[in-house]
Amino acid sequence: MEKKCAIEMKGITKRFGQVTANDSIDLRINRGEIMALLGENGSGKTTLMNMLSGIYQPDEGEIYEDGSRIYIRSPREAYEYGIGMIHQHYKLIEVFTATQNIILGLNDGKMDIAAAEARVKEICSRYGFDIDPGKKVYDMSVSQKQTVEIVKVLYRGADILILDEPTAVLTPQETQKLFRVLRNMKEDGKAIVIITHKLHEVMDVSDTVTVLRKGKYIGTVNTADTDPQALTDMMVGHAVSLNIERPRYPDPQRKLIVEGLTVVDEEGIRRLDSVSFTANTGEILGVAGISGSGQKELLEAITGLYPVKEGSIRFIGSDGSETELVGKTPKKIRETGIGMAFVPEDRLGMGLVGSMGMTGNMLLRSWKNGKGALLRKKDPEALANRIWKDLDVVTPGVDYPVRRLSGGNVQKVLVGREISSEPAVLMTAYAVRGLDINTSYTIYSLLTEQKMKGVAVIYVGEDLDVLIELADRILVLCGGRVAGIVDGRTATKEEIGLLMTHFDSKESGE
Numbered sequence: 001m002e003k004k005c006a007i008e009m010k011g012i013t014k015r016f017g018q019v020t021a022n023d024s025i026d027l028r029i030n031r032g033e034i035m036a037l038l039g040e041n042g043s044g045k046t047t048l049m050n051m052l053s054g055i056y057q058p059d060e061g062e063i064y065e066d067g068s069r070i071y072i073r074s075p076r077e078a079y080e081y082g083i084g085m086i087h088q089h090y091k092l093i094e095v096f097t098a099t100q101n102i103i104l105g106l107n108d109g110k111m112d113i114a115a116a117e118a119r120v121k122e123i124c125s126r127y128g129f130d131i132d133p134g135k136k137v138y139d140m141s142v143s144q145k146q147t148v149e150i151v152k153v154l155y156r157g158a159d160i161l162i163l164d165e166p167t168a169v170l171t172p173q174e175t176q177k178l179f180r181v182l183r184n185m186k187e188d189g190k191a192i193v194i195i196t197h198k199l200h201e202v203m204d205v206s207d208t209v210t211v212l213r214k215g216k217y218i219g220t221v222n223t224a225d226t227d228p229q230a231l232t233d234m235m236v237g238h239a240v241s242l243n244i245e246r247p248r249y250p251d252p253q254r255k256l257i258v259e260g261l262t263v264v265d266e267e268g269i270r271r272l273d274s275v276s277f278t279a280n281t282g283e284i285l286g287v288a289g290i291s292g293s294g295q296k297e298l299l300e301a302i303t304g305l306y307p308v309k310e311g312s313i314r315f316i317g318s319d320g321s322e323t324e325l326v327g328k329t330p331k332k333i334r335e336t337g338i339g340m341a342f343v344p345e346d347r348l349g350m351g352l353v354g355s356m357g358m359t360g361n362m363l364l365r366s367w368k369n370g371k372g373a374l375l376r377k378k379d380p381e382a383l384a385n386r387i388w389k390d391l392d393v394v395t396p397g398v399d400y401p402v403r404r405l406s407g408g409n410v411q412k413v414l415v416g417r418e419i420s421s422e423p424a425v426l427m428t429a430y431a432v433r434g435l436d437i438n439t440s441y442t443i444y445s446l447l448t449e450q451k452m453k454g455v456a457v458i459y460v461g462e463d464l465d466v467l468i469e470l471a472d473r474i475l476v477l478c479g480g481r482v483a484g485i486v487d488g489r490t491a492t493k494e495e496i497g498l499l500m501t502h503f504d505s506k507e508s509g510e
Contacts, residue, residue, distance in 0.1 A: 003030035006191035012061035021047040036206035040436035043212040053085035054078035084153025085162040094138040143174040171497035199228040244469040249282020255456035261311035271297040286471030287460040294480040341423035354403025358384035387416035
């Protein structure tokens with residue numbers, strides 16, 4: 001039985017200067033169906049949906065609803081056609097309640113809170129949401145904030161919902177709860193589009209998959225008739241191996257010993273509370289946790305970028321000697337001869353100089369180190385060219401300012417440079433965020449190569465499937481504390497998800 005069409009986009013083109021983000025795209029969205037919109041970063045997924053939700057207007061093309069052409073000039077007009085978009089970054093006022101946020105901007109500012117709360121409860125009951133309408137946003141979990149955003153668009157009458165990376169910061173349990181709600185909405189006749197890059201979730205929840213590549217429409221397939229490998233090949237345009245190798249290093253030794261690490265921010269809030277663990281040579285130690293659980297502060301404390309209130313961080317030399325890192329600046333750590341590389345979350349703010357090209361940023365690290373792997377090459381330009389080629393960096397040349405590159409290409413430059421420094425300890429914060437699938441798997445291979453050279457690798461990641469495949473052990477943080485350390489070869493997503501949300505003093509895998 002053919003599904004009823006909710007929205008049809010024909011010949012949609014959108015340009016930003018010389019860049020064509022969407023190139024004559026045709027797309028049909030059906031009622032009572034969940035469509036996954038899939039593509040590499042920069043393929044035009046979000047831009048296309050931003051035009052449907054009224055944020056952008058197409059330069060060319062037409063949009064039809066129930067066979068009639070419509071014009072969507074703003075998000076408010078999109079709601080008039082029953083279209084609502086839930087963005088990655090939530091647009092909520094923290095001091096307002098769920099209900100106040102949901103009705104904000106409606107009814108000319110007149111708020112009947114009691115009637116609105118009753119309507120919110122009705123929506124929640126109908127689709128299976130779990131939320132207190134009177135709860136303040138600042139007291140909510142990330143999952144609850146997302147629920148408020150979804151209920152907000154339903155409250156405004158949306159029956160075509162677009163969700164941009166809805167599971168990016170959810171635990172596995174929260175993801176499954178969201179999927180149950182989406183299935184309930186589908187059964188109620190809603191049309192749902194999910195923008196995502198997580199293939200296992202695409203296979204789990206979607207009915208159809210539409211693939212974009214470099215701004216062009218590649219095709220739409222039934223989820224039941226495809227698999228992750230086929231979808232990846234459609235996205236990239238050629239065969240890509242989705243296997244992550246995890247060989248065992250023959251003789252792992254302790255390289256970094258962290259004991260009782262406590263850090264406090266400028267407002268007096270403990271970002272890390274008595275964190276203890278070891279990082280070993282020949283090992284990838286994964287770090288999992290809900291966003292804001294202390295991942296950023298942990299890596300910055302180890303590298304000397306974040307002041308430590310209490311605790312010890314000891315680096316074990318190849319001769320067995322121990323060097324205390326607490327109290328040392330990044331410069332002092334380098335001067336001791338400790339080879340430490342760091343790929344920070346803030347690529348341009350901390351990792352690279354935006355006004356410099358690739359060559360300048362390679363030279364910058366050589367100068368900082370004084371002597372070492374990069375300086376021995378005597379030619380940072382050669383290294384820049386190697387990274388350009390090996391990681392397929394999209395840039396006019398190695399001297400083109402990196403701040404003008406896309407986020408994914410900036411990340412390639414940074415990861416390539418840090419790995420090339422031949423460190424003893426390599427720390428990465430979301431190393432593949434913003435990267436396409438092909439390059440992501442290249443990075444996983446590079447990290448494994450470093451591990452097998454005896455490097456201690458600390459990998460902070462947000463995709464639990466990747467962490468379980470890549471890491472030898474996984475350190476789970478919950479509210480700045482160690483909730484557990486588990487074996488990557490035997491751990492499950494459900495086990496890690498529970499640790500991410502419920503502190504447990506028991507640790508394993510030391």
